[in-house]
Amino acid sequence: MRQKNIILTGGGTAGHVSLNQAIIPSLQQKGYDVHYIGSKDGIEKEIIADAFPQVPYYGIASGKFRRYFSIKNFTDPFRVLQGVAQAFRIMHKVKPSVVFSKGGFVSVPVVIAAKLANIPIVIHESDVTPGLANKIALPFASHVFTVFEETLQHLPSDRSTCTGSIIRSSLFLGDREKGIERCEFAGEKPILLVMGGSQGSKLLNDILRDNLTKLLQKFDVIHLCGKGNVDNNLFGIAGYKQFDYVTDELSDLLYAADFIVSRAGSNAIFEFLTLHKPMLLIPLSANQSRGDQVLNANLFEKQGFAAVLEEEALTAETFLQALKQLIAQAPQYIERMADTQPPKTPEEMVELIVQYEK
Structure with a gap:
């Protein structure tokens, strides 16, 4: 089995980590070496470290994109740039065949760095309308997968697909x-x-x-x-x-x-x-x-x-x-x-992601 590397990202809330949690075992079974980029002290660090201590975790700087006035709106863009530089060095070290982003503000510098490194990017959007982080990342993505059919009206038709929900096997x-x-x-x-x-x-x-x-x-x-x-x-x-x-x-x-x-x-x-x-x-x-x-x-x-x-x-x-x-x-x-259709399995989601690897 040929070894390949993949980088996962997403954080800020457990919702931005749960799908990554679900697909890690399936990726490992397919022979992928999984790496995770998150924030230095976000909830994603604790979740991934507890569930998958063997998965290398890289904490980077990230900034929050606020819709309201805050003095941090003037400083956080520099944190994003710092995070891009950190993520780019990780890309150069890990050399992933694809990056999978679940969203959250920490994903923005990772996606930008992946684009600069010419690495394919796959995004997943769980909500009816795309979050701000995914909106920013959208131009860099090879493809976007959604949970809701209604989300597709907000995305490029040639680069988006509704998969329905993906549920962790442990559930x-x-x-x-x-x-x-x-x-x-x-x-x-x-x-x-x-x-x-x-x-x-x-x-x-x-x-x-x-x-x-x-x-x-x-x-x-x-x-x-x-x-x-x-x-x-x-x-x-x-x-x-x-x-x-x-x-x-x-x-x-x-x-x-x-x-x-x-x-x-x-x-x-x-x-x-x-x-x-x-x-x-x-x-x-x-x-x-x-x-x-x-x-x-x-x-x-x-x-x-x-x-x-x-x-x-x-x-x-x-x-x-x-x-x-x-x-x-x-x-x-x-x-x-x-009466609803059963959710997709993590294995099915992995197949959708890796088809975009280089």
């Missing part, structure tokens, strides 16, 4: 009983899982904790609250288990859940869809983001996969009412989700 290894045991639940109540993404969500954390007493009357509650957001005063409450962040255990917790309340990041909601989990989505508002989660959530609601509660309308009363309706309509949600 299907989840075990409901292990999840229940890990949470020390009796297993007598339905389980509600609440999660706000890898960084957590103060809004979701507060609405859950403010209504915890009422929720525990009907549910056992798993709470993924984000790093640094554990409430030490709530340890030891029967039927309530909080985690700041989980990796390998997440599949077990998802299998244990009967209902899910979540933000609307693309990777997460497609995992819920694949497992046929009735979900209440509270997307990050357009006031706090570019509105991608609102679009994701609205599409899932339109297709009958999810209930949606806009955060502007979120109160204790609307939250509890939305949960009540979710439970009542759960059979219909599950039926609609069961």
Whole structure:
């Protein structure tokens, strides 16, 4: 088997790393030597190091492209240029046959460096509309793959393809009983899982904790609250288990859940869809983001996969009412989700990527 090198990049949130996580084993099985370029202290460094300690990780400088005024808008372009130079040296050292970018701001200098080094670039976009980093990287890409068919209208038709979702193989290894045991639940109540993404969500954390007493009357509650957001005063409450962040255990917790309340990041909601989990989505508002989660959530609601509660309308009363309706309509949600096409495998995604290698 001929050895080839490939560089993966993407970071800033777990959503910009999860697909890379999923395809690394398949790339290695095909004989590729995988290298990863991320930020020096981003969440991607911890995720990749924990899951794949044998994969060389290179931390580079990167800057954030803000849509609002900040003094850092004047300094971050120089960090991007520094990152381009660092990534270019890595390209020269590793000599990859292709670069695969999952997005996030750290990917921009990597993509530019790959173009300067004449290395093919493949990009993946998970959301309905391309993120700013991928918009910047788009002119340099050999091809862009998308999750949503609707995304293609924003991309060059000759360089873009909708693949649908790609789900990590480890998701299907989840075990409901292990999840229940890990949470020390009796297993007598339905389980509600609440999660706000890898960084957590103060809004979701507060609405859950403010209504915890009422929720525990009907549910056992798993709470993924984000790093640094554990409430030490709530340890030891029967039927309530909080985690700041989980990796390998997440599949077990998802299998244990009967209902899910979540933000609307693309990777997460497609995992819920694949497992046929009735979900209440509270997307990050357009006031706090570019509105991608609102679009994701609205599409899932339109297709009958999810209930949606806009955060502007979120109160204790609307939250509890939305949960009540979710439970009542759960059979219909599950039926609609069961009719969907199965997701692509990581192996299929790898075949799509490596066809562009030089």
